[in-house]
Amino acid sequence: MNRPNAHLRRLSRAARLASAVVACLVGVGRVHAQLLLPEEPEVAQGAGVIERLGETISLEHVLDGWDGKPHQISKYFNQGHKPVVLALIYFDCPIVCSLVMNRLADAIDALEDYTVGSDFNVMVVSFDPTEGPADAAKWRSTALVGYDRGVTPEVEAGWGFFTGSSAQVRPLADSVGFHYSRMPNGEFAHPTVFMVLTADGRVARYIHGFNYTSRDLKLALLEASEGKIAKTLGDWMIHKCYRYDPSAGAYTLQAMALMRIGGGLSVVAVGGLVAGLFVHERLRRRRAPVQASGDAAAQPSRASIAGASR
Numbered sequence: 001m002n003r004p005n006a007h008l009r010r011l012s013r014a015a016r017l018a019s020a021v022v023a024c025l026v027g028v029g030r031v032h033a034q035l036l037l038p039e040e041p042e043v044a045q046g047a048g049v050i051e052r053l054g055e056t057i058s059l060e061h062v063l064d065g066w067d068g069k070p071h072q073i074s075k076y077f078n079q080g081h082k083p084v085v086l087a088l089i090y091f092d093c094p095i096v097c098s099l100v101m102n103r104l105a106d107a108i109d110a111l112e113d114y115t116v117g118s119d120f121n122v123m124v125v126s127f128d129p130t131e132g133p134a135d136a137a138k139w140r141s142t143a144l145v146g147y148d149r150g151v152t153p154e155v156e157a158g159w160g161f162f163t164g165s166s167a168q169v170r171p172l173a174d175s176v177g178f179h180y181s182r183m184p185n186g187e188f189a190h191p192t193v194f195m196v197l198t199a200d201g202r203v204a205r206y207i208h209g210f211n212y213t214s215r216d217l218k219l220a221l222l223e224a225s226e227g228k229i230a231k232t233l234g235d236w237m238i239h240k241c242y243r244y245d246p247s248a249g250a251y252t253l254q255a256m257a258l259m260r261i262g263g264g265l266s267v268v269a270v271g272g273l274v275a276g277l278f279v280h281e282r283l284r285r286r287r288a289p290v291q292a293s294g295d296a297a298a299q300p301s302r303a304s305i306a307g308a309s310r
Contacts (some may be wrong), residue, residue: 117158
């Protein structure tokens with residue numbers, strides 16, 4: 001799959017490489033991860049994530065779209081049970097943001113049963129106020145071309161790429177606890193994380209770093225939709241049996257949930273067996289008198305036998 005690689009060719013510039021390393025160190029976030037330095041560089045302090053799980057963001061934020069038009073983000077919400085994946089990046093980021101988007105795109109492609117626009121929406125928002133619709137359009141075009149499911153009007157409607165001024169973007173970022181800061185060299189220190197929100201704008205899950213699987217994304221989408229986008233019984237069961245473990249930073253199998261579901265299925269199976277046996281016995285009893293009367297009619301009476309013997 002072709003992904004945006006133009007930024008990677010700029011790594012020969014020492015200043016950008018140094019800033020990228022700082023951004024990456026900060027990008028792992030203060031939550032659920034360890035920094036590789038004893039303490040944050042002073043220029044990067046203030047960047048990180050404060051998780052706001054369960055809080056509802058305002059859907060009245062207006063951003064500049066890839067098409068050069070203003071878009072109220074509410075158009076991506078309140079669409080049945082569709083969750084929304086929200087990624088805050090900047091398009092000219094030398095390393096981290098390209099990796100975030102590549103990793104996210106790979107995870108989305110691996111969701112064979114779930115399609116952008118049909119089952120969930122994706123919003124990618126640049127927090128660099130110097131970037132504009134042309135940058136967003138280029139990245140959106142790359143995302144659509146690389147999407148394995150093909151491009152339909154529904155898919156196009158589900159992918160939104162945006163830019164905006166600080167007055168437009170920072171309130172949205174703050175509402176989900178995503179904090180970034182511009183460094184003296186012009187790059188940004190920011191966490192490496194994207195959010196999954198419910199259809200009505202509640203923050204359901206944060207997915208940090210790069211070391212996650214497509215199953216983690218699927219579980220986050222199922223969690224955000226309360227299992228209502230599940231396509232199969234298997235998806236419904238993993239939604240019920242897996243819970244996010246903050247200490248592990250991943251979804252883990254919950255023994256109690258599995259036992260409850262197993263017990264419920266056992267009760268249903270036993271109940272079905274008992275009901276089947278009961279119905280079978282009732283039918284057997286109804287057939288018994290009919291069969292007995294038929295046998296009696298087939299046997300000659302004693303009187304006819306006596307008459308025949310004379």
